[in-house]
Amino acid sequence: MYSFFFYLILLFYISTTCIYFFYLIKMNYILLKLGKKLLIVSFILHTFVIISRLFEVGYFPITSQHESISFLAWSILFIYIVLDRKSKHNHLGIIISPLLMILMSIASVLLKDITHIPPILKSQWLLVHGIFSFLAEGIFTIAFATSVFYLFQERSLKMKKRITLFQRGSPSLEALDEFIFLCIRLGFPLMTAGIITGSIWANTAWNSYWSWDPKETWSLITWIIYAALLHQRINMGWRGKKAAWMAVVGFISVLFTFFGVNLVLPSLHSYSSLSLR
Amino acid sequence: MKIIIMGMNHKTAPVEVREHFSITDELLGQKLTTLLSNPFIKEAAILATCNRVEYILSVDHIHRATRWAKKILAEDISIDPDTLERSLYIYFDKEAVRHLFRVSSSLDSMIIGEPQILGQVKDAYRKSSQYKACGNILNKLFHQAFRVAKKVRTDTEIAKNAVSVSYAAVELAKRIFDILEEKCLMLIGAGEMIELALRHFKQHGVRKIYITNRTYSRAIELSQMYNAQPIPFEKFQKMLLKSDIILSCTASQNYILEYDDIKNAMKLRKNKTMFLIDIAVPRDIDPKVNNIDNVYLYDIDDLQDVVDRNIEIRMSEMEKAEAIIEREVNQFFSWLNILNITPTIKALQQKAENIRMIELDKTLSKLKNINEKEKRSIDLMTKAIVKKLLHDPISELKRESSHEYTVNIHEATKKLFGLNKDDDSEVGRS
Numbered sequence: 001m002y003s004f005f006f007y008l009i010l011l012f013y014i015s016t017t018c019i020y021f022f023y024l025i026k027m028n029y030i031l032l033k034l035g036k037k038l039l040i041v042s043f044i045l046h047t048f049v050i051i052s053r054l055f056e057v058g059y060f061p062i063t064s065q066h067e068s069i070s071f072l073a074w075s076i077l078f079i080y081i082v083l084d085r086k087s088k089h090n091h092l093g094i095i096i097s098p099l100l101m102i103l104m105s106i107a108s109v110l111l112k113d114i115t116h117i118p119p120i121l122k123s124q125w126l127l128v129h130g131i132f133s134f135l136a137e138g139i140f141t142i143a144f145a146t147s148v149f150y151l152f153q154e155r156s157l158k159m160k161k162r163i164t165l166f167q168r169g170s171p172s173l174e175a176l177d178e179f180i181f182l183c184i185r186l187g188f189p190l191m192t193a194g195i196i197t198g199s200i201w202a203n204t205a206w207n208s209y210w211s212w213d214p215k216e217t218w219s220l221i222t223w224i225i226y227a228a229l230l231h232q233r234i235n236m237g238w239r240g241k242k243a244a245w246m247a248v249v250g251f252i253s254v255l256f257t258f259f260g261v262n263l264v265l266p267s268l269h270s271y272s273s274l275s276l277r
Numbered sequence: 278m279k280i281i282i283m284g285m286n287h288k289t290a291p292v293e294v295r296e297h298f299s300i301t302d303e304l305l306g307q308k309l310t311t312l313l314s315n316p317f318i319k320e321a322a323i324l325a326t327c328n329r330v331e332y333i334l335s336v337d338h339i340h341r342a343t344r345w346a347k348k349i350l351a352e353d354i355s356i357d358p359d360t361l362e363r364s365l366y367i368y369f370d371k372e373a374v375r376h377l378f379r380v381s382s383s384l385d386s387m388i389i390g391e392p393q394i395l396g397q398v399k400d401a402y403r404k405s406s407q408y409k410a411c412g413n414i415l416n417k418l419f420h421q422a423f424r425v426a427k428k429v430r431t432d433t434e435i436a437k438n439a440v441s442v443s444y445a446a447v448e449l450a451k452r453i454f455d456i457l458e459e460k461c462l463m464l465i466g467a468g469e470m471i472e473l474a475l476r477h478f479k480q481h482g483v484r485k486i487y488i489t490n491r492t493y494s495r496a497i498e499l500s501q502m503y504n505a506q507p508i509p510f511e512k513f514q515k516m517l518l519k520s521d522i523i524l525s526c527t528a529s530q531n532y533i534l535e536y537d538d539i540k541n542a543m544k545l546r547k548n549k550t551m552f553l554i555d556i557a558v559p560r561d562i563d564p565k566v567n568n569i570d571n572v573y574l575y576d577i578d579d580l581q582d583v584v585d586r587n588i589e590i591r592m593s594e595m596e597k598a599e600a601i602i603e604r605e606v607n608q609f610f611s612w613l614n615i616l617n618i619t620p621t622i623k624a625l626q627q628k629a630e631n632i633r634m635i636e637l638d639k640t641l642s643k644l645k646n647i648n649e650k651e652k653r654s655i656d657l658m659t660k661a662i663v664k665k666l667l668h669d670p671i672s673e674l675k676r677e678s679s680h681e682y683t684v685n686i687h688e689a690t691k692k693l694f695g696l697n698k699d700d701d702s703e704v705g706r707s
Contacts, residue, residue: 160583239549240548
């Protein structure tokens with residue numbers, strides 16, 4: 001049953017991506033609206049799947065690579081829907097939906113069995129730490145998507161190029177820039193909270209707040225990147241192109257923390273094992 | 278009922294010819310009245326703008342109406358008949374309707390998609406109505422033209438994207454800044470171009486405006502006119518800190534704004550975006566300025582490129598617009614056909630009904646001993662015969678395959694059923 005619904009959502013993300021793709025070719029605004037509607041439906045389905053998994057497992061389902069990727073996708077979509085109005089941007093879905101499709105495809109080849117975590121880790125901190133961290137990652141993803149649009153538009157204005165398909169209906173540079181800033185401002189405290197709750201949890205489980213586990217180290221690096229971005233932005237007026245590039249770099253760091261560390265470096269985080277089906 | 282459009286525009290006649298045909302309101306009324314005094318012209322409207330003069334007519338007889346209209350058009354105008362003949366175009370029926378729709382939708386304008394023409398067409402219609410020269414055909418035609426024009430504007434990009442340099446600057450500003458109302462505009466210079474741009478920016482909500490000029494009095498003058506703040510030329514560099522949009526158009530031979538000026542200003546502004554527009558020749562702003570982050574510099578050629586591309590976009594949207602118009606032309610003609618055919622259908626039905634009644638009476642008076650029920654049956658039977666017999670000719674008449682085809686059938690029906698005798702005056706002005 002779980003598998004069926006999981007593949008159904010994957011199918012939804014694939015079709016949304018196709019719709020956005022056709023939108024870019026045909027420039028038909030109906031497709032754009034359809035894409036957005038499909039994303040909302042996918043979100044509802046996805047929420048349902050995660051809740052059902054929650055009841056099945058008995059605790060917050062982010063303890064296997066499969067579950068956490070699926071939850072990451074959900075978080076991105078959640079933030080996208082929450083911030084949709086604020087972004088003034090109809091086109092974010094063009095970047096979001098292929099991203100969701102890729103994430104879910106990766107999740108689909110990973111082991112879907114329920115992996116039981118050691119009882120020592122079973123605590124409320126799992127939920128708190130998980131939610132903060134994933135929402136932060138979701139927000140940073142949206143900031144990244146907006147930055148991509150910013151960089152395209154910035155370049156076309158600088159080079160005095162014609163408006164491309166990608167930019168039609170795009171808000172002004174200023175609006176994009178403000179939105180990126182808003183995302184970082186929201187995401188940063190969430191990430192900070194994620195790291196703090198994580199270390200408290202680590203202390204209750206392993207009696208150590210910080211053990212320089214690669215995951216922890218890379219989270220810290222990511223945190224420092226966003227801290228620098230915020231600092232420079234507020235004090236040095238780092239706005240526009242530089243800020244957008246920083247948001248891209250920050251997102252790459254987020255991705256590396258999420259995937260790279262598990263692939264390359266041994267880690268304490270239980271879901272690090274990329275066990276294939 | 279036929280539709281004729283006769284006239285000339287900027288494509289067929291140079292201004293030396295067109296200017297002869299400009300008319301005052303009073304003269305227009307006179308012309309409309311004289312046009313309608315001809316028995317073959319049922320309705321008329323005159324569209325006269327600086328780029329065109331056109332007579333839009335609904336007539337009974339094409340050749341006689343055309344001859345008369347041509348005479349009225351050239352009345353009191355000393356123009357060589359050959360020149361007139363060369364400048365004039367005359368469209369009939371579909372061509373005419375298509376032409377009017379194209380004109381209203383601004384496809385026939387000098388600058389495609391310009392918005393004034395629709396207003397001028399509306400004006401022509403209003404005046405014609407004032408002189409009671411419009412009947413139900415022109416009413417329908419004009420209203421449909423307005424609707425088509427609106428549809429073309431909203432469904433295509435024919436009227437989107439700026440086609441003037443100063444408006445292109447405003448559109449670029451909108452791609453850079455979110456809310457123009459909150460932005461500061463500084464104008465360097467006080468010439469015509471500056472004033473034009475100033476008006477455009479003001480229209481789009483810019484409220485805070487500084488004007489600086491070497492001749493300070495001119496800056497003050499312009500500031501008073503547009504509720505702006507004059508800045509002495511020696512001090513304008515200080516205002517760079519506050520200005521988000523700067524538009525420069527002076528006669529200066531060297532750069533007024535150097536790379537370092539802007540670089541320093543950006544530091545003070547904490548990198549807040551600046552949009553610089555340099556429409557002076559020779560240029561006022563060092564082109565290297567464009568390399569600074571968050572600074573966007575457009576010179577006159579860049580803006581002209583934008584305008585050229587926008588014109589290209591408009592041209593490429595022509596096809597879409599023509600398709601919309603084609604559909605509407607057909608729609609208008611199916612309406613007109615039905616209008617033309619209705620009297621014939623009515624006459625046909627009337628004739629059949631008359632025959633039926635007469636014959637029915639004859640028969641019933643001969644049949645003595647039948648009851649009411651049987652009478653009813655006979656009545657119903659004759660009705661059914663008439664109805665079934667007329668069904669095919671009527672539906673064939675209503676069928677709006679091609680205009681010409683319908684007309685032939687129409688004429689044939691009238692001939693075949695002898696309907697031509699007394700319905701000549703049925704369709705007229707209402």
